[in-house]
Amino acid sequence: MGNSKMIEAFVADHREEFLSILEHVVNLESHTYGARETKNRCGLYLKELFEGLGFTVGTMDVGDVGIHVTGTYGSGTHKVLLVGHYDTVFPTGTTRERPFTVRDGKAFGPGIYDMKGGLISFYMAMKALRELHMMPEDKEVTFFFNCDEEAGSGTSKDAIMALASQSDACLVAEPGHNAPGYVTAERFGRSVVEITARGEASHAGNRPDYAANPLLELSYLIIELESLCDKKRGVWYSPVSLHGGDVGATAMTPADASVIYDIRYLNEDLGREVEEVLHTLRPKLKNVHLEISGGREKPPFAQSEIHAKVYNRAKEIVEELGYPYQPARLGGGSDCNFTASVGCPSLCGLGLNGDFLHNPKEYVQIDTIPTRVALVAELIRTL
Incomplete structure (x- = not known):
């Protein structure tokens, strides 16, 4: 034996x-x-x-x-x-x-x-x-x-x-x-980041075309990051929390909105790619800017x-x-x-x-x- x-x-x-x-x-x-x-x-x-x-x-x-x-x-x-x-x-x-x-x-x-x-x-x-x-x-x-x-x-x-x-x-x-x-x-490695869009509050009825709505900015960003997900290569971006505005003040677009991402990557090359993607994110709307906090939790x-x-x-x-x-x-x-x-x-x-x-x-x-x-x-x- x-x-x-x-x-x-x-x-x-x-x-x-x-x-x-x-x-x-x-x-x-x-x-x-x-x-x-x-x-x-x-x-x-x-x-x-x-x-x-x-x-x-x-x-x-x-x-x-x-x-x-x-x-x-x-x-x-x-x-x-x-x-x-x-x-x-x-x-x-x-x-x-x-x-x-x-x-x-x-x-x-x-x-x-x-x-x-x-x-x-x-x-x-x-x-x-x-x-x-x-x-x-x-x-x-x-x-x-x-x-x-x-x-x-x-x-x-x-x-x-x-x-x-x-x-x-x-x-x-x-x-x-x-x-x-x-x-x-x-x-997989993991990064957790919070992306905050800062714009300007406005009346949703009087200025519906106002271009500084941070929720709209984050909508574009979420779609952009979703397009980068590639399970065959081993990288994906998952939005896990989204916040902006006031459920009571529905006639007002918010000044700020934020999304938290759980990001997974198979190897260090993809981890560096994720860091580069986050570093190069730019707002699509004028009068809105982005702030990113957080980072790698596990290699x-x-x-x-x-x-x-x-x-x-x-x-x-x-x-x-x-x-x-x-x-x-x-x-x-x-x-x-x-x-x-x-x-x-x-x-x-x-x-x-x-x-x-x-x-x-x-x-x-x-x-x-x-x-x-x-x-x-x-x-x-x-x-």
Whole structure:
């Protein structure tokens, strides 16, 4: 029996332990914008959990945001970084309404798929490697679990990038799609910008032809940016919020109007193209000017030679376990975008199989847990 199959069998034998720990973590509230004290209980439990495996664990206090939890095992020359988040999108109190439950071969609960299941996969992968005496002596494993990923990782991304810049590989346990052979091999970059048109208010009846209506200006701009969307190349501009005028003062055209854009791009070349497009936007109407604020939130995570060793090793392991390799490309970002941006060979989507992230129907598939943990463990062991 190969190493990956031995690990898979070990996890299958520890199924009830896995589910028991997962239940506890899922039922610990950790809403991104929840009270610090409430979130910290989840972070401190994870600290205790990994200390039980022999990790040296500490916390990074970020005030009202909460605590990030980080730990290291071993002191070898080959360094692997494990990245995940324990915050969820579900408001405090959600677990009282629908706590962790198991039915029809699935486990349900707030944040179970995104991504508390992935965190416990990291735990069980390390437990398997230790108890099966498979951990190489030259290996150093560090984890970083943040509490603000769903808000963009504003207080944690610098720490994550610093760790990644010192690591030989990074594994991110974001949701693992709906089949055992899936990983996330690419993620789009994202910019969020607000474009404000400033014109001049006017009476809509007396001066209907007045050429300084900012809402009209933004109408032209939205059509212009829509024409630049190209899903084949991998770039699109999505207006997500539009505001201007007063619903009460309907006889008056507004002086100002604004639109917020969520912009996605597959690679750095397209990211630079987006920046150039925004820089060269010009108003179509006289007496109107444009103001642009905001910018890049996440760099793209695109496949390259840098990431080939992780990508190819994952393929070998998945096939050893008896499944087809299914690398996916996602429009949404993760902390893997940050680790990849500093040149650390990275792979994402290594969490549990399931579906319906950010949805009350969110679940993980129980029967593929051993396979997913074996994939993670073998990557840790061999990278």
